[in-house]
Amino acid sequence: MADIPAVSSTISYSDGQITAWLRGLLTIAWADGDFDPEEQQLITRLTKDELVPHEELGELTVISAEELKAALGEDEVTRENFLRTAVMMAIADGVYSVVEADKIKEFGKVLGVNMSALHSLEATLYDPATCTKEQPQEDVHIDALRPMRHWLDDMDVDDPRVARFLCKMIPPQCPFERDIKLFGKKVVHIPPMCKLNPLYDQLVGLRFRSLSYLADDCGEDISEFI
Known part of the structure; x- marks a missing residue:
């Protein structure tokens, strides 16, 4: 029996918008000059398949705030949603660095997005130029x-x-804690993401809403994401 094609809703964003969106995320990922293998693997996965299938990681370049503004268009919700995903990518490892924050604020200002919600996140900023180790984010009061x-x-x-x-x-679940070893000796211990990131519940909630949208509104098979 032939497979029944999934019912899909109308695409809200053009290829140009999605490409600019992805270039904006790359610009933030590269802001601190430390584009590690995990970030590269993540971006590579996102450039494949349905997101921007005609683009390769090596073909994507950084984007200026003005260019991003022009590509995303005038819709305020689109601009704000881009900034939300930018923040999520920046905090995914539990460390919100000064250079990432500066680039996000630059984008937000040019895009005309209300940045007041980001002020509370600045309490978690990590500046390697002035700190010998990252600020324990569990010390940030949750109400802040x-x-x-x-x-x-x-x-x-x-x-x-x-x-x-x-x-x-x-990720579908809180990543396991792990030790990073060099020549057989532990050099750093990474706690579970759910302990490291005080906004992990928000990321999980957004993932759940995305799964529900794909299954209920678009009629898609979401088994590959579970």
Whole structure:
């Protein structure tokens, strides 16, 4: 029996918008000059398949704030949703660096997005120029991040490519803690992401909304994301 094609809703974003969106995320990932293998692997996965299938990682370049503004268009929700995904990528490892924050604020200012929710996140900033080790984010009082949590929770998922992007970007479960070893000796211990990242619940909630949108509104098989 032939497979029944999935019912898909109308694509909200053009290829040009999605490509600019991805270039914006790359610009933030490269901001600190430390584009590690895990980030490269993530971006490579996101450039394949349905997101921007005609683009390769090596063909994508950084993007200026003005160029990003022109490519995303005038819709305020589109601009704000880009900034939300930018913040999520920056905090995915639990460390929100000064250079990432500066680039996000630059994008937000040019895009005309209300940045007030980001002020609370700046309490978690890590500046390697002035700190010998990252600030333990569990010390940040949870109420201080309430505006940031509400801002992320307010993101609507209404485009199947963006929904798939979020399902790939956000892990399905809290990653296991692990030790990084060099020549057989432990050099650093990485705790579980859910302990490291005070906004992990918001990321998980957004992933769930993306899965629900793909299954309920688009009629897609979401088994590959579970």
